[in-house]
Amino acid sequence: MDATEAIDVTMSGIEASWSAGDARAFAALHAPTATYLAFDGTLMIGRHEIESGHAPLFRGIMRGSRLVSWDRHVRLVSPDVAVATQKGGIIMRWQGDRATPSAKRVSANTTVLVRDGDRWVVTAFQNTRYRPWAQTLVGRVMTRSTR
Template identity: 65%
Template sequence: MTTTAHPDVLDLLTALESCWRDGDADAYAALHAADATYVAFDGTVMTGRQEIADGHQPLFAGIMKGSRLAVVERAVHFPDPDTAVVVQRAGIIMRWQRNRATPSAKRLSTNTTVLRRDGSTWTVTAFQNTRYHPWAKTLMGRLMTRLAK
């Protein structure tokens, strides 16, 4: 599901994807507010642009080098004119998966991104990333569902 969003919001989301693809941790962090909070899929919390850049630099130089973000679905909600809440299912396509159009199931995450507008500029103020593992699709979930019948 995609909700119509302000073009500048979509531009910011596209810029985040471009910075990731380019492996540019400083440019990626610059799209975040000075006091942004960033929670990675493993629970690591980074606060502020410098921590976000420092946290992504080794990733972009190492395992994530040449990877790209791929959005599977996105919903944008505007609680007020200067705030956008983006919930999306997305994932990383690794450099050795060049021919893939969508991320593999093990790379899928659901993330929530809060954007704020200050004048004409939108920035990320908060980001939370959670690996996508629906309970009903896990072995334990399937077993528990069968036992409950």
């Protein structure tokens, strides 16, 4: 398996462990000293904080939710370091069989992965809500070209 395929295994594992509500499995896909920056600015450092930060979410508001992603681009920085960017979002349990998250739950993510033996683990993750300024009313008005 090449690096890109192995990275896809890790990224798919992130989605699967989230969707299973398994905070321990989710955290295990991160390096022991990983940095995780959530959409709201919450910073978690290390597997323990990532697990303990997600466990109450998976038992509470995020129970039964599904994580999905698309538009992933992976760039190998070196043979042992990769940067993945993608869009992703959460489909809440009450949204049923929906295939894509609602617009308010879409984020853009940057994930830095490192090779750990024969697998890849997340060493840094940053999540930003996807709200392109140019698509807002003010953004459209301010970027409109003059005639």
